[in-house]
Amino acid sequence: MAETLPLPPNSGGPPSMVEHPKLSVHGLSKNFVYQGNPLTVLENVDIELKANEFICLVGSSGCGKSTLLKIIAGLMSPTMGEVRVEGEAVEGPGSDRGMVFQSYSLFPWLTVAKNVEFGLKLQGLPKAERRERIAYYLDVVGLSRFANALPKQLSGGMKQRAAIARALANEPEVMLMDEPFGALDAQTKEQLQQFMQEVWERTHMTILMVTHDVEEAIFLSHRVYIMDSHPGRIRENLHIPLPEHRELDIKITPKFLELKRYITNQLGH
Amino acid sequence: MTEFSSTEAEPAVPNDKRFSHEGATTAPIQKSAKKRLRLRPSTFWSVRQGIPTWLKILMPIIGISVPLIAWSILSYGGFVKDIFLPAPTTVISTGIELFTEDELIKDIVASASRVLGGFALAGLVSVPIGLLMGTFESIASLLNPFVSAVRYMPVAAFVPLIVIWAGIDETAKFLIVFLGIVLYNIAMIVDAVRAIPDELLNAAYTLGSNRLVLLFKVIFPAALPSIMNTMRVNIAGAWNFLILAELIAAEQGLGFRIIRSQRYLQTDRVLFCILIIGLIGLLTDFLLKQLGMFLTPWYEQGER
Ligand SMILES: Nc1ncnc2c1ncn2[C@@H]1O[C@H](COP(=O)(O)OP(=O)(O)OP(=O)(O)O)[C@@H](O)[C@H]1O
Ligand SMILES: [Mg+2]
Numbered sequence: 001m002a003e004t005l006p007l008p009p010n011s012g013g014p015p016s017m018v019e020h021p022k023l024s025v026h027g028l029s030k031n032f033v034y035q036g037n038p039l040t041v042l043e044n045v046d047i048e049l050k051a052n053e054f055i056c057l058v059g060s061s062g063c064g065k066s067t068l069l070k071i072i073a074g075l076m077s078p079t080m081g082e083v084r085v086e087g088e089a090v091e092g093p094g095s096d097r098g099m100v101f102q103s104y105s106l107f108p109w110l111t112v113a114k115n116v117e118f119g120l121k122l123q124g125l126p127k128a129e130r131r132e133r134i135a136y137y138l139d140v141v142g143l144s145r146f147a148n149a150l151p152k153q154l155s156g157g158m159k160q161r162a163a164i165a166r167a168l169a170n171e172p173e174v175m176l177m178d179e180p181f182g183a184l185d186a187q188t189k190e191q192l193q194q195f196m197q198e199v200w201e202r203t204h205m206t207i208l209m210v211t212h213d214v215e216e217a218i219f220l221s222h223r224v225y226i227m228d229s230h231p232g233r234i235r236e237n238l239h240i241p242l243p244e245h246r247e248l249d250i251k252i253t254p255k256f257l258e259l260k261r262y263i264t265n266q267l268g269h
Numbered sequence: 270m271t272e273f274s275s276t277e278a279e280p281a282v283p284n285d286k287r288f289s290h291e292g293a294t295t296a297p298i299q300k301s302a303k304k305r306l307r308l309r310p311s312t313f314w315s316v317r318q319g320i321p322t323w324l325k326i327l328m329p330i331i332g333i334s335v336p337l338i339a340w341s342i343l344s345y346g347g348f349v350k351d352i353f354l355p356a357p358t359t360v361i362s363t364g365i366e367l368f369t370e371d372e373l374i375k376d377i378v379a380s381a382s383r384v385l386g387g388f389a390l391a392g393l394v395s396v397p398i399g400l401l402m403g404t405f406e407s408i409a410s411l412l413n414p415f416v417s418a419v420r421y422m423p424v425a426a427f428v429p430l431i432v433i434w435a436g437i438d439e440t441a442k443f444l445i446v447f448l449g450i451v452l453y454n455i456a457m458i459v460d461a462v463r464a465i466p467d468e469l470l471n472a473a474y475t476l477g478s479n480r481l482v483l484l485f486k487v488i489f490p491a492a493l494p495s496i497m498n499t500m501r502v503n504i505a506g507a508w509n510f511l512i513l514a515e516l517i518a519a520e521q522g523l524g525f526r527i528i529r530s531q532r533y534l535q536t537d538r539v540l541f542c543i544l545i546i547g548l549i550g551l552l553t554d555f556l557l558k559q560l561g562m563f564l565t566p567w568y569e570q571g572e573r
Contacts, residue, residue, distance in 0.1 A: 070471075073471070073474075073475050074474070075471050075474060075475070093471075093474035093475050094475075094477065095475070095476060095477030097475060098475055098476070099471065099472070099475040101468045101471065101472065103466075103468055104468075105466075105468040105469055105471070105472035106472075107469065107472075107473075107487065107490070107491075108491075108567050108568070108569075109490045109491070109493075109565065109567045109568075110567075118473075118476055118486075119476035119477050122476060122477040122478060122482060123477060150567050151567075152567065152569055163472075166472075166476070167475070167476075170476055170477065172475075176475075
């Protein structure tokens, strides 16, 4: 069971003295009003991500994964509880929490490079540095050749890679990803899973990714949070005892299949 | 009625149960012969799949020539008196006369500049207000009672008032055109802003946008194609209101021409002036479309 110890308030001591987790969520609840009745979508959720961790959050459809991610991103306010980034409580969205959405969210009027540049300009980076970062992250996602293409000229997988590059280039403290590969076909999806692992190996970004694809979660993450539904709660915080670097064929090893069976069973409850 | 309900094809089950399993099992499912539903390809009735070039050329020709032929038959055939419907050639020769002897071009310029002036003013006012109302619910709540109520008041009813306020000079005409379209503009721009997908706004937020950046760098460009379309639709309305304005008080302009020609029963002149307005409309529509494509080349083709 998750602990619900209250953390010391934000004002206590300089943050640099204590080792804070990159991202922490404490006692978070969310109620909606549905047809006049309160509906508890999230109940007492606790989550912690250390620096450089790649964490997946799995749960059945409608259990509140997107809601949780939106609250963490500051796009929605919680009914109770709080979100901290490096120990500092946050309210509202900010560039410290980058996000990749399930549907394509590129700005259609900007080229791929300009999309990536959007956040960099807001940060006030000088032009040379912007150009450098655009080049680097477009290379990371393999879209250097399409820097000047408009989103409408890209395939679904390419759009999603561009959106990932845009979020990465901002170099947020945490990357939040809401089923980023949900709308893609099986092959593209596997390619992007491999690609995501490479991205992590190159950047060591702290990532929290929502998915309902159990294989994807095991393949990518160091830990998996398994969620219950109605109300949405963290059921289990499962360490994935697989080597850090994984090839796609790990998906058919007994260890992997055992993990998959276990998580699927947990989700079935 | 209820006795027959179980034998009817459309069972009289309560509405909320019609699509549930219980609803389905209480009524017997009638099995009729299997019928395959297949769509046959069609050139003429193709939906969103384009038509061949010959059809694209042929259809407008038919669309223009059929009314022309009907008109010719009616007038040359002597079915209708000249005073009600003059012949096409009469209208054209009158038109040439209007241009060469009566300085019609001055009226065209006068009317077109009034439309442009009122229209531009409406654009300048409606774009910021529409963007603000579409973006901020507080601003929408503030202005909605006014915008919605006034939109239903016919501008024609305001004309006497405007004449009292602004007299009968150019200001009054600008004002009538402006009032006629500004509220429609606002309502349509508000809808355009509300139709912007949440994801775009959320993406901007998580990239570090503040509300000002959101408004200028995301909402405005995202709504721009729809704003351009709104302009295209509403400039037609601007012409309506201009003629209204010119019918009431003017010494110049196409509306003024029309009303004076009517007084002397010069049907050919009335018709020619109406045709000119139509042609100007076609030209404006084309120009606005080009402007739209120039301003928003990123917008998906075919959606225009
Ligand atoms: N704005 C809202 N108002 C009322 N209820 C909402 C609202 N947004 C979400 N919900 C409810 O909250 C629950 C969780 O929604 P959420 O989108 O977070 O689920 P999810 O886990 O992301 O599902 P999926 O895997 O299908 O994306 C759903 O039951 C939904 O009906
Ligand atoms: Mg979701």
